[in-house]
Each structure stands twice: as structure tokens, then as C-alpha cells.
Amino acid sequence: MTNFSIKSRSSFIDQLTTKTFDVIIVGGGITGAGVLLDAQLRGLSCCLIEMQDFSEGTSSRSTRLIHGGLRYLKQFNFKLVKETGKERNVVAHIARHLTHPKKVMIPAIKNGTYSKTQLKIALWIYEKLAQVPKALRHKSYGLKEFTSVLPGINTKGLLGGIEYIEYQTNDARLTIEVIKKGVEEGGVAISKMKVVELLKNENNQAIGVKAYDMLNDKDITISGTCIINATGPWADDLMKRKKKTVLSKIKPSKGVHLVFDPQRFPLAKAVYFDTPDNRMIFAIPEDGKVYVGTTDTFYEGNIVSPEITKGDVAYLLNACNSMFPAISLTPSDVIGAWSGVRPLIHQKDKKPSEISRKYEIYKDASGLLTIAGGKLTGYRKMAEKVVNLSIKHHFVSRGLINNKTASYKLCGSDFKNELDYQTCHSNFLKKAVNLGWKKEEAQWVFSHYGSECEIILNDETAVPNGFPTYLYHSLMYSLTREMVLTPSDFLIRRTNLFHFYPDLVQKHYKTIADTIQAYTGKVEMEDQIQGIEKLKNTIANIHQLL
Ligand SMILES: Cc1cc2nc3c(=O)[nH]c(=O)nc-3n(C[C@H](O)[C@H](O)[C@H](O)COP(=O)(O)OP(=O)(O)OC[C@H]3O[C@@H](n4cnc5c(N)ncnc54)[C@H](O)[C@@H]3O)c2cc1C
Incomplete structure (x- = not known):
């Protein structure tokens, strides 16, 4: 990676004010980052505009897992399990330094979310669909073995459990590694610049954006053929002038994570366990600490810094203390915490944790393409779909090459095998x-x-x-x-x-x-x-x- 710093910023601004870009991407989370790299690799000239720091929205506030899609099995969405599992293998290949197989224990508890047999069957189907390599397939534990791996676990109703593999990642680093490659391939990516208006021609077609450069306290105009709105939970803001959009269906849901020292929460392996209100949360040892999450509650407050309430902290502490009674965690044990907002697509009568994590792409009358929802794990596929659409609407005659991000190694993952x-x-x-x-x-x-x-x-x-x-x-x-x-x-x-x-x-x-x-x-x-x-x-x- 070459220079990508404040010193590149003025030359980026020169390009933003003088060039007409093929694609303007609004939002520098993982979705926008994926679009930048995909489109740039296909020969389109792109710029990405981020109002905060790259990944400062949801993409630095997740549970940091590249999921294989196990949760979709519960919804009998076999197609999605298969797709997600396949995609996880791709991301693990192109971002090797940021994807690490992690053993996760699921306790099987009498009358819990899963019985041991259900767990075994579910994981067997899941591993087949998700093409999990043999060496990484699940393992079944009897009660004695299970408690020896997780000594402090509550044994009331415990029947043993299962160990399976999730892939640990670092969401914010994944985002910056994608952006760095997008820039290396000739794209422009700028932070601390907010898109404040969509510019349209006399036919009401989007032809650019007006942006406010926070560092120079200046408005600039950026011209482009196709504008892609990848602003996650903010997606509606850019489109708010429209009366009825798919995004009026966005239902933000907040997720909080807490971090503990292992002296207070000793954990040999990651655990995915039942909460007293029948959800499931993770406790994950990572980088010498243990983090726990997530909550999942509908949210209507400030998206830039979603607050962590007394209720959020009490919920996570109570879940940990119920599953590991001896640790008796209190708020004073928390050494770190983060909170993020999921841009979920509304589904009637469903609780936040029951709502599908699918993404949607919406094209409005001005030609603005909006992509929202989805997961970190699926960022590459989401980017591929929206860039395909952009090409279909604007650049068919250019004879552009197909997407090639599935084999394109991200910055920091320059390993042959x-x-x-x-x-x-x-x-x-x-x-x-x-x-x-x-x-x-x-x-x-x-x-x-x-x-x-x-x-x-x-x-x-x-x-x-x-x-x-x-x-x-x-x-x-x-x-x-x-x-x-x-x-x-x-x-x-x-x-x-x-x-x-x-x-x-x-x-x-x-x-x-x-x-x-x-x-x-x-x-x-x-x-x-x-x-x-x-x-x-x-x-x-x-x-x-x-
Ligand atoms: C608690 C929680 C846990 C999760 N765990 C996982 C997980 O373990 N695995 C997984 O795969 N997924 C997970 N997800 C989902 C995943 O984090 C999100 O799907 C993903 O990060 C969304 O990325 P995005 O780029 O669409 O949105 P964002 O990351 O929010 O990016 C949108 C960006 O747009 C910018 N922006 C907004 N308006 C403007 C404007 N006008 N001008 C310029 N920029 C603008 C924002 O500043 C923001 O940076 C989790 C989500 C949450 C909340």
C-alpha cells in the first residue's frame, strides 16, 4: 500500500472537484468499501465519501464474526446458509490475516434453545451446506468433558454440548483493508466529508452530490454518472425527500458489547449461550481479553453514538452471571464497550433478533441506487450485486469485465497459500x-x-x-x-x-x-x-x- 494519508487529501479533493466519476459511493463502511473495490477493479472510476472516519458507523461495532450462517438454519433458509457458508470461505481466503477459525462451545441445556440432538443435526446440515472443511467440523461433548473445558459453567439442566467453528475477524480493519486496495487501484476515498445533497439534472436524474468538507469547512460539488447510497442506518437521510421508499421500512436495532479482563471472566474457549429471555449471545476470548454481546433492541436514538444504557449493561451482565454463576460480574468489571445500530429491513410483528439480516437494493426515480441491510460477512456479494446493477443501468456499452474480487487478496493478506x-x-x-x-x-x-x-x-x-x-x-x-x-x-x-x-x-x-x-x-x-x-x-x- 502506498501513501494514503492527510497528505493525499488535497490531491483527492482536486480530483473530486475536477473529474466526472463513473460511480460516487456515499458511505465508507464495509458496504461502501466493497463497492469501491469491486467497481474500481471492473474499470470504473470511483470515489467514496465518508462523513466520519472509515468504518465509524456500524462497521466497527459488530460482534466481529465472519458467520457461516448457522442462524439462518433456524429460519429454514437453506439457500442463505449455503450462500453465506460459501462466502465465508471466500472472505477467509482474501483476508487471511483478519479471519481466524475460532472454536465456539454451545451448551445444550434441558428446555434450552437447542437440545443436543437438535444441535448435532443442525450442525451436520449446516456444515454440509456451508461446505465446512472436514478438519473444522463440529465435535460433540458429554457433560463431564464440557464442564472441564468451561469450568465455571452453570450445570443446572446442562446436558453437555457441541463445539463448532466461527471465523473471528476485525470489522474495522477489514473495512480499511478493502478501502486501501480500492485506492491502490486508482479510486478516491475521503473521510470527514459529508454528502449533504443529491444533485439532479432537468430530467430529475442524479448527476452528482454536494458535499461538505469538514476539515476545510468548505462545500464542494462532485459529478458522477451513478450514485450509490451505502450509508447503512443513515440510508433514509439521503433519500428523505422521497415520500415512499423501501427504506421507510428500515428498522434500526441497537447492539451492545462489553469487554472484560480474563481475570474477572476466565474463558478458555468462546461460548454461544442462552440468555434468560431465550436469545443467544457470544462470549469471546480475543486479544488477551473477553468480549460479550450482543443485545438486540429496536432503537430510535442518536445513530452516530448510540448510547449504552443501564438496561443494556444489566442485560449482558445478567446473562453472563446466569451462565457462569461464580464470576458475579458487576459494572465495575467492564473495561471497554461499544454499541452499534443494525439497519434491519422491517418485518411485521417480529422481534429484532427474529428479523432477517437480508439486504435490499433500491433504485429510485433519480437513478440513485441504495443498498442497505445485510452483514459484514456478505459485503463482497452485496457489492457485486449493486455494481452489476450500476453497470446494467449506465455502462453496458463499455464492455466491462466481470467481478474479480473473489480471488483478489486484500491489503495485508498477500500470502500465496x-x-x-x-x-x-x-x-x-x-x-x-x-x-x-x-x-x-x-x-x-x-x-x-x-x-x-x-x-x-x-x-x-x-x-x-x-x-x-x-x-x-x-x-x-x-x-x-x-x-x-x-x-x-x-x-x-x-x-x-x-x-x-x-x-x-x-x-x-x-x-x-x-x-x-x-x-x-x-x-x-x-x-x-x-x-x-x-x-x-x-x-x-x-x-x-x-
Ligand atoms: C451489534 C452488531 C453486531 C453485528 N455483528 C455482526 C457479525 O458478527 N458479523 C457480521 O457479518 N455482521 C454483523 N453485524 C452487521 C454488520 O456490522 C453490518 O451489516 C455492516 O457493518 C453494515 O455496513 P454498512 O457499510 O452498510 O453500514 P455502516 O458501517 O454504518 O456504514 C455507513 C457509513 O455511511 C456514512 N454516512 C452516512 N451518511 C453519510 C453522508 N451523508 N455522507 C457521507 N457518509 C455518510 C456513515 O458515517 C457510515 O460510516 C452486526 C451489526 C451490529 C450492529
């Missing part, structure tokens, strides 16, 4: 340790940046006194190649640090903020501090719920 991945991984750890890094620091860099790790290791920029080298050079990488403009861009979305390592953030915050300020120059320091302070307050508020 699995063996190459494993070899690069172990060689990197050895090399970094020889240079004086701790093994866990090298592991952290590899798990975030994949095959780009050598750039970070070989960086010779002088490191401020007392600041960890691996972290400083990761920051430099993200500043120069991942369009970091504020501390929260780096601490929350390019890395896991804010949610998982608050003490480290506290200790090094000033150096991180000063480094970003020195590099970006323009971005107001006050805004940066306010952003992070707001988040710190969220955790402080959770502690006060005690």
Missing part, C-alpha cells in the same frame, strides 16, 4: 523478537497488519522516550497509509487498543495525540481530545451504574 501465511507469521515473530520486540508485541502487529508487518518492523523513525517501538511504528504506518486523522481513528478503528487496553491508552495517549497532531497539522486538537473523552466517559458511566 496457507503454508505461506504460517511461514510468514512464524518468521516475522522470530525476526521481531531478535530485534528486541516482545513476542506478544510482534503477534499484535501481525494480527492487525498481516503481510504489511515488515514495513512496520523496518521503520527507522525515531521513537519517543518510553514509548513502545512496535506501537509507535504501527501508529506511523496507520498515519501514512491508513488515513488516520485523529487519535480515535487509530485507537478504536485501526487498532483494538481503546476497547481492549485502556491502561495502555491512558499511559501513551498524549504521545499518540501529539504525533498525530504533528503529522496532520490541520485537524483540531480540541476535537480529537473531545472524541476520546466522550468514549472514556462512556466507561466511567458504566462503572457508576454499580
